[in-house]
Amino acid sequence: MNKIVVGLVAGVVLGALDGATAWFYPETRPLIGGIVAGSTFKGMLVGLASGWFARKVDSIKWGVVAGAALGLLLAFGVAVMDAASGQQHYLEIMLPGFVTGAIIGFSTQRMGTRKAA
């Protein structure tokens, strides 16, 4: 499995799981469908980008940093859209996005094969 596929799979799975945790919060439970879909899409983007990065750079450390930064950036975008609808959930969206991105970045470094040079 190449690194981009690994990133895609890890991103989709972790994004979906991260979105599914909305079920635990009473105020977001009714919106869970949209949250899971959005979170999965966000995870997929982070995964693809991290996988691409992992093909260029062979370093767990930098993979984690890149994944975390991407996760944070995309989560910030989501939080901004969320704020536009009148609610302020920057912390609740960006912190988990940051850690999930880091895990996706880690996965793409540890697993999968680099494209043959």
Add this chain to the structure above:
Amino acid sequence: MDPDTAIGGGRDRFPSTEHSLLEAAAGGLAPEALERVAALYWKPVYRFIRLKFHKDNEDAKDLTQGFFSSALERDFFARFDPSKASFRTYLRMAVERFAWNAHAAGKCRKRGGDVAFEPVGEDAALTESPEEAFDREWRRQLFRLALRDLRKLCESAGREVEWRVLEAYDLAEDARPSYAAVGEQLGIPETSVTNYLARARRTLRKLVQDRMRGVTSGERELREEMRRVWK
């Protein structure tokens, strides 16, 4: 060095040979093989017996003579197994056994007393074991025989200068002379000295090897033994 041991050491009727020891022994040439062995090993054996069993000159000579003259009766060559040890080691151990038996018999006869232990002699370094002395004497005798062969060869082939250069330079006992001094002494240019010397050494090397070939079981043992000869 040992004028008292000219027996055996003086003979060189069988200089070099292409046959290995076992080939000669197996081909019905056992007496000839023994001659070759004795030419090389008489002195080492004598020295070994003197040091190991503290024998005086006469006793050691008798024992050495006894060892070699009884060798053929004892299937000496037939019992040598090259896969176990070199011929040199085999021979030394056989000497040891032979001398022990003789030593024990001698003691019985002299029971009651006057077993005289001969002082070993001034040249026996105390730091050296009889086995080391045996090897040292073996190398000395090997070079002695090969040098004799070399001289004869040079004389018969009209290469006397080669011999004289080697003699003047490599056999110099004290300070080694310069090439220039050797050249001057022999009336040849200095550059020729090194050429003659190289050629003489090359021949000497071959002659040493030939001498050893006659007393080893084959190429393999020969190689191993030559490693102990060159420094």
Add this chain to the structure above:
Amino acid sequence: MEVNSDPADLSDSVVDHLRQVAGLPDLSGTRYELEGEIGRGGMGVVYQARDRQLERRVALKVVEAALAGEAALIARLEHPAIVPIYEAGTLPDGRAFYAMKRVTGVRLDRYAGAGRPVAERLRVIRRVGEALAFAHSRGAIHRDLKPQNVMVGEFGEVYVMDWGVEAVGGTPGFRAPEARLDQRSDIYALGALLQFVLPAPAPAALSAIARKAMSAEAGCRYGDVEEMLADIGRFEDGLAVTAWREPPMHRVARFWSRNALLLWLLTAYAAVKLGIFFWPYR
């Protein structure tokens, strides 16, 4: 000048001199000039010589003519961890010589001293193993692998030296017990080499790899060098090695140390989610 007219009287010093000079290779007719002896191995003597044409120092190995054929096989082994041969030839006395790169560096027995990280020690073993595997694939075996025959050069390059062409008895501690040496005997020696370079106390998995390679029964060793290197690689990657059935606690500890970062990240994720859940101002 007084010289001996009869060679019957040879003093120890003259014999020693003759042993030295008669053994020296006669390099007249070659482009090399003898400078001294570097060492002697199973196969022959190695001298330092000067290449007059290229104005550089070389190592010159001199072997008996009977060994020249097999020595040529080794000369054809081109591998970064095998010393390259510049030229081969025959001396006037019939012996063969090989001029090769003069390697400067540190012998492994000195290199593997205190303070050298395990990872670096393993790197050297891996290089040695790669050279062995390559030689084995070409039908050559080393026969006398030991720390004294491995050099680490000034750029970190590793050289396996003194490839043997006949069983020279090997070196106690590194020679396999079997009488006829083959590729498995080299694996034994590589195991002994691994054990030699490991610091005390050594990681149990690495000791187990060395032990397996050094099984008295050749059939119980690794099948080939690659298999052994793969096991060492598994150790380096934090995976279980085939040579060792590890205790459960060790397995847990290894899993933790291999996945420590991931476990920390998962913990951080859980902490974030719980923190948000209990955040009073939400």
